[in-house]
Amino acid sequence: MPGPKDLDPSSSPRALLGAELRHAREKAGLSQEELGQRLFVSGSFVGQLEAGTRRMQRDVARQLDEVLGTEDFFLRNCGASAKSKYPxxxxxxxxxxxxxxxxxxxxxxxxxxxxQTPAYARAVCRAYQPTAKEEEIEELVAARVERxxxxxxxxxxxxxxxxxxxxxxxxxxxxxxxxxxxxxxxxxxxxxxxxxxxxxxxxxxxxxxxxxxxxxxxxxxxxxxxxxxxxxxxxxxxxxxxxxxxxxxxxxxxxxxxxxxxxxxxxxxxxxxxxxxxx
Known part of the structure; x- marks a missing residue:
């Protein structure tokens, strides 16, 4: 499996968490596959966490702290990486x-x-949430347009x-x-x-x-x-x-x-x- 690329820790909380995970894993002398086995996940899943393409959930963060001996670092910080404007x-x-x-x-x-166009996205979001406030719909539309x-x-x-x-x-x-x-x-x-x-x-x-x-x-x-x-x-x-x-x-x-x-x-x-x- 190819090694993860260097990440810019300032780019996002998830990038920072991924970089720290890679550092902790390598310090523990574990490959992505070996760490995955201890977490009962695939090595590719570990690679995606390190690359910032997967979100670190609390149960995984807790296991990482236990396996890597990082006290509660990942559990304390996984919340920041989990914040999202999307459903x-x-x-x-x-x-x-x-x-x-x-x-x-x-x-x-x-x-x-x-x-999608904004008007199309607005119609879809309104159909999904017919009782939502207008500002809530507009937030969903803005997130879709930004994507x-x-x-x-x-x-x-x-x-x-x-x-x-x-x-x-x-x-x-x-x-x-x-x-x-x-x-x-x-x-x-x-x-x-x-x-x-x-x-x-x-x-x-x-x-x-x-x-x-x-x-x-x-x-x-x-x-x-x-x-x-x-x-x-x-x-x-x-x-x-x-x-x-x-x-x-x-x-x-x-x-x-x-x-x-x-x-x-x-x-x-x-x-x-x-x-x-x-x-």
């Missing part, structure tokens, strides 16, 4: 996403978060999205919002900021009918896969699970329309939404 079930995945070099995502009923800033980098990450046709035909927020959302999606595809494929209805049964998935690769940490349901999420680093879901994603891309045909469909639907808004 609890998604926070760790969102923060890992920010450091990914490649993101491959399949979404059934939504335009992926990184590709999308990673696409401002012309070199990273590679974002490859397979979107079910159902997500394009469901009028989230109304036709005007959908017209804008699909034009934005098409613009990102034309600018080369995302590879977008549409999984058409005519594809029939496919390998991911039970849910959405997100695969994330990193320069100096093992890959992750994220599964999401209604109000729940699960981040996995098990190599066998990641490998299986990578194969699932390959099957999806084989069933989907080509990027060119997908773009044509997206732009056609955007025009339909916009035309139907006219008097």
């Amino acid at each position: 609890e079930h998604f926070a760790e995945a969102a923060e890992a996403e920010a450091g990914a070099t490649e993101i491959r995502e399949y979404v059934q009923l939504l335009i992926p978060g990184l590709l 999308a800033r990673v696409l401002g980098d012309p070199t990273a990450p590679l974002l490859w999205a397979v979107i079910d046709e159902a997500a394009l035909r469901r009028a989230v927020g109304g036709r005007e919002v959908m017209a804008e959302a699909l034009r934005h999606l098409a613009e990102l595809a034309r600018r080369g900021r995302a590879i977008v494929q549409v999984l058409p209805f005519e594809a029939g049964a496919h390998a991911a009918m039970e849910g959405s998935l997100k695969l994330m690769d990193f320069e100096d940490a093992p890959p992750l896969v994220y599964f999401e349901g209604v109000g729940t999420g699960r981040l996995e680093d098990d190599p066998a699970i990641v490998r299986h879901q990578r194969f699932t994603y390959q099957l999806l891309t084989a069933c989907a329309l080509s990027p060119q045909n997908s773009l044509a469909l997206i732009e056609s639907l955007a025009q339909d939404y916009a035309y139907e808004e006219q008097p």
